[in-house]
Amino acid sequence: MKLFLFFISTVCIFFSCSNNNTDEAISENPSVAANKEQQYKDLIKKYPDSQLLKERLVQYYRDNNNYDAAINETDAQIKKDSSNDRWWDIRATLFSENDDTANAILSWEKATSINPQPRYLLPLGYLYADRKNPKALFIAQLLMNSDSSKKNKEALLISGIYYSKSDKQKAISFYDQALGVSYTFMPAYREKAIALYDLAKYNDAIAVLQRALTVQSTYDEAYYWMGRCYEKLNRKDLAIESYQRAIDFSKETSNTDYIEAIDALKKLNGE
Numbered sequence: 001m002k003l004f005l006f007f008i009s010t011v012c013i014f015f016s017c018s019n020n021n022t023d024e025a026i027s028e029n030p031s032v033a034a035n036k037e038q039q040y041k042d043l044i045k046k047y048p049d050s051q052l053l054k055e056r057l058v059q060y061y062r063d064n065n066n067y068d069a070a071i072n073e074t075d076a077q078i079k080k081d082s083s084n085d086r087w088w089d090i091r092a093t094l095f096s097e098n099d100d101t102a103n104a105i106l107s108w109e110k111a112t113s114i115n116p117q118p119r120y121l122l123p124l125g126y127l128y129a130d131r132k133n134p135k136a137l138f139i140a141q142l143l144m145n146s147d148s149s150k151k152n153k154e155a156l157l158i159s160g161i162y163y164s165k166s167d168k169q170k171a172i173s174f175y176d177q178a179l180g181v182s183y184t185f186m187p188a189y190r191e192k193a194i195a196l197y198d199l200a201k202y203n204d205a206i207a208v209l210q211r212a213l214t215v216q217s218t219y220d221e222a223y224y225w226m227g228r229c230y231e232k233l234n235r236k237d238l239a240i241e242s243y244q245r246a247i248d249f250s251k252e253t254s255n256t257d258y259i260e261a262i263d264a265l266k267k268l269n270g271e
Helices: 004-010 021-027 036-046 051-063 067-080 085-097 101-114 118-130 135-144 149-163 168-181 186-198 202-215 220-232 236-254 259-268
Strands: none
Touching: 036 051, 051 067, 051 085, 067 085, 085 101, 085 118, 101 118, 118 135, 118 149, 135 149, 149 168, 149 186, 168 186, 186 202, 186 220, 202 220, 220 236, 220 259, 236 259
């Protein structure tokens, strides 16, 4: 399975735009600059009040997988203003991408304590659910009360993930409700199929994944889990085909390698 935090992958560091000298200064920088890090630092000295520049420096570190530097820069901004929920959100995102779930949770908890908006509650709810923390259900209820169909499906999915280990049938009921809100909600198809897989209902799981593919034919995770199911059913030929499609579509749609599918395919091929 791909990193569970695919739910959080939609939580990115978005930069606000404004028509000021900061944008003008950034636009003057050549894209082929030899040292963009130093350029950002120089511009921050020139425009010390620019949050945009500071965020772009963090993004520069993030883009180059220098998470230590990105987190250190974020912490420096939080030290200056610990009541800024945006910086706590950025910190949480960085930690979640760097596989530090504990610090990600602490940071999103801080962000929501300052400003309990859904974009902070969602990733926090998913992390709580993954850890079977009952606070997940509290957040799900908050999202349901937001009176938004988008938030409702997310809330139902969070509830399903929370129950996925202890009561799979109850989890499946929540996934079905989420799909009732939006039949295009791909994570609900995937989680329902995984629950059925865990219940050894492999044909039922395949049927769910096939429905998902009628909605999004390039959904790589559906192909991956179909491969897992076909393996259990001793359909090696179909398992190989499914894993290969997962690999191909992952590369095509997100330009990333589907490591789990690659490893599964190698194993089936005796490599």
